[in-house]
Amino acid sequence: MQTKPYHHGNLKEEFIERGLEYIDQYGVENLSMRKLAESIGVSSAAPYAHFKNKEAFLDAITEYVNENLICALQDAIQNCTKEQRMLIELGKRYVLFFYENPLYYQFLFSRGTVDLQNYPPFQYYRTVAERTLKILHPKRMTKETVRKKTITMWAIVHGLAQFALMDGVLDKSKLEKEIESLLCAVDV
Amino acid sequence: MQTKPYHHGNLKEEFIERGLEYIDQYGVENLSMRKLAESIGVSSAAPYAHFKNKEAFLDAITEYVNENLICALQDAIQNCTKEQRMLIELGKRYVLFFYENPLYYQFLFSRGTVDLQNYPPFQYYRTVAERTLKILHPKRMTKETVRKKTITMWAIVHGLAQFALMDGVLDKSKLEKEIESLLCAVDV
DNA sequence: ACATCAATCTTGACAGTGATAAGATTGCGA
DNA sequence: TCGCAATCTTATCACTGTCAAGATTGATGT
Numbered sequence: 001m002q003t004k005p006y007h008h009g010n011l012k013e014e015f016i017e018r019g020l021e022y023i024d025q026y027g028v029e030n031l032s033m034r035k036l037a038e039s040i041g042v043s044s045a046a047p048y049a050h051f052k053n054k055e056a057f058l059d060a061i062t063e064y065v066n067e068n069l070i071c072a073l074q075d076a077i078q079n080c081t082k083e084q085r086m087l088i089e090l091g092k093r094y095v096l097f098f099y100e101n102p103l104y105y106q107f108l109f110s111r112g113t114v115d116l117q118n119y120p121p122f123q124y125y126r127t128v129a130e131r132t133l134k135i136l137h138p139k140r141m142t143k144e145t146v147r148k149k150t151i152t153m154w155a156i157v158h159g160l161a162q163f164a165l166m167d168g169v170l171d172k173s174k175l176e177k178e179i180e181s182l183l184c185a186v187d188v
Numbered sequence: 189m190q191t192k193p194y195h196h197g198n199l200k201e202e203f204i205e206r207g208l209e210y211i212d213q214y215g216v217e218n219l220s221m222r223k224l225a226e227s228i229g230v231s232s233a234a235p236y237a238h239f240k241n242k243e244a245f246l247d248a249i250t251e252y253v254n255e256n257l258i259c260a261l262q263d264a265i266q267n268c269t270k271e272q273r274m275l276i277e278l279g280k281r282y283v284l285f286f287y288e289n290p291l292y293y294q295f296l297f298s299r300g301t302v303d304l305q306n307y308p309p310f311q312y313y314r315t316v317a318e319r320t321l322k323i324l325h326p327k328r329m330t331k332e333t334v335r336k337k338t339i340t341m342w343a344i345v346h347g348l349a350q351f352a353l354m355d356g357v358l359d360k361s362k363l364e365k366e367i368e369s370l371l372c373a374v375d376v
Numbered sequence: 377a378c379a380t381c382a383a384t385c386t387t388g389a390c391a392g393t394g395a396t397a398a399g400a401t402t403g404c405g406a
Numbered sequence: 407t408c409g410c411a412a413t414c415t416t417a418t419c420a421c422t423g424t425c426a427a428g429a430t431t432g433a434t435g436t
Binding site: 005032033034035044045048053054 | 421422423424425426431
Binding site for chain 1: 383384385386387388
């Protein structure tokens with residue numbers, strides 16, 4: 001039986017992970033630095049060696065979630081061989097990510113700080129979308145058309161993500177078909 | 189010079205209005221019951237005669253904002269004679285409302301409690317949309333098609349509202365044209 | 377091996393927060 | 407006019423984020 005060491009050694013990472021667990025269980029609004037510190041077994045001032053303040057801590061969690069989401073999107077791309085289905089698969093995965101982690105959506109967008117210019121998943125989606133559209137329609141697409149189509153599809157995808165959070169309105173399979181048929185309808 | 193009366197007389201309404209002013213100036217995260225009470229000139233426990241707790245107070249503000257938004261939407265409908273332009277005007281007004289009051293958007297969606305089933309502006313939009321679509325295409329539209337088209341258009345409209353919050357990416361006139369061309373493209 | 381330094385953590389405080397109970401003041405209806 | 411219910415104040419509670427001061431430690435250079 002060893003007494004716990006003075007230095008935790010991995011506090012920053014553990015704080016982020018436990019923070020996410022806590023959000024999953026009790027929601028963001030009940031997340032407190034002190035409770036989190038106590039649950040980890042560390043003093044209430046300890047986290048401030050790693051995060052300037054609570055907001056910076058939440059920023060770190062945000063970054064973590066965004067990275068996870070982008071990984072999911074990248075995965076969707078790599079498992080997709082046909083160029084024509086790229087954007088659909090991408091959209092599906094985006095919605096599914098929040099469908100499976102509804103509290104992540106709540107968390108990300110419960111903070112005033114989201115604008116799309118500072119939302120990495122959107123940046124990623126946009127890049128892929130613009131590239132794909134140019135490949136699919138090499139001639140007919142002006143820059144402006146590409147932009148519009150991208151925005152529209154994004155709006156649908158992101159809008160559907162909100163739908164997906166509602167209690168049991170859609171099951172997973174219907175969700176996929178829904179996205180499929182909606183995205184195909186976009187013809188700017 | 190009369191001493192201030194023991195009973196304020198209109199505290200509930202004033203709390204809501206001053207609350208909104210405060211949100212406009214300093215953001216939701218800095219809104220505290222105590223500061224608000226003090227700024228009105230009333231004790232810190234006074235509001236709890238009118239609101240069960242802070243959340244209930246924020247709910248009241250939410251209701252207030254939603255009513256304003258719905259009024260704007262109704263206004264858009266009444267100023268629109270042609271049936272074919274109903275949904276476009278409705279969409280425009282929705283986006284413009286948040287474009288002109290960006291902090292309202294932040295406020296409404298910064299609280300975990302939004303799901304679309306409990307978002308009156310959406311209910312209103314949906315009702316109008318379904319009615320209009322049936323009028324415009326009396327035969328060809330199945331119930332399912334109407335539903336899909338409504339959802340898609342809503343997703344675009346609501347998605348664009350988020351775009352409109354970004355600093356100076358779109359000016360008002362471009363915004364209107366943008367919505368116009370995007371909504372017209374929906375053909376489910 | 378040792379001293380030193382920066383990173384990390386604890387203790388102990390502070391002001392500010394939401395909330396409640398107990399009591400004061402008032403308007404209003406019977 | 408009495409009394410009740412709504413409204414407001416005072417006093418207090420537990421809890422929060424945060425910081426300064428000091429304790430503990432691992433790493434680094436000599």
